[in-house]
Amino acid sequence: xxxxxxxxxxxxxxxxxxxxxxxxxxxxxxxxxxxxxxxxxxxxxxxxxxxxxxxxxxxxxxxxxxxxxxxxxxxxxxxxxxxxxxxxxxxxxxxxxxxxxxxxxxxxxxxxxxxx
Numbered sequence: 472x473x474x475x476x477x478x479x480x481x482x483x484x485x486x487x488x489x490x491x492x493x494x495x496x497x498x499x500x501x502x503x504x505x506x507x508x509x510x511x512x513x514x515x516x517x518x519x520x521x522x523x524x525x526x527x528x529x530x531x532x533x534x535x536x537x538x539x540x541x542x543x544x545x546x547x548x549x550x551x552x553x554x555x556x557x558x559x560x561x562x563x564x565x566x567x568x569x570x571x572x573x574x575x576x577x578x579x580x581x582x583x584x585x586x587x
Contacts, residue, residue: 481511
């Protein structure tokens with residue numbers, strides 16, 4: 472289906488040519504996955520009966536853009552969409568380090584986390 476006019480797909484390339492000259496390594500930052508361009512898919516609507524239409528549109532656009540994606544930004548990712556989403560936000564090394572920190576400081580898993 473087609474979403475309301477207020478829904479958008481925002482394409483951003485802050486690096487200009489789509490390349491990043493430097494990405495921090497997994498030893499120095501958790502935000503270790505990314506690229507030179509990003510896409511934000513935002514559906515906005517008012518009526519609850521339109522939920523399926525708009526959520527479906529977001530999923531369809533996300534699936535269409537998947538071949539172009541190398542990662543997700545954790546601050547914008549829908550971590551409730553599936554267990555793989557959180558892993559797509561970090562390099563394997565950074566994710567392992569975050570899990571190690573969690574085991575050390577939250578062994579009882581008191582803090583909520585989607586996908587972890």
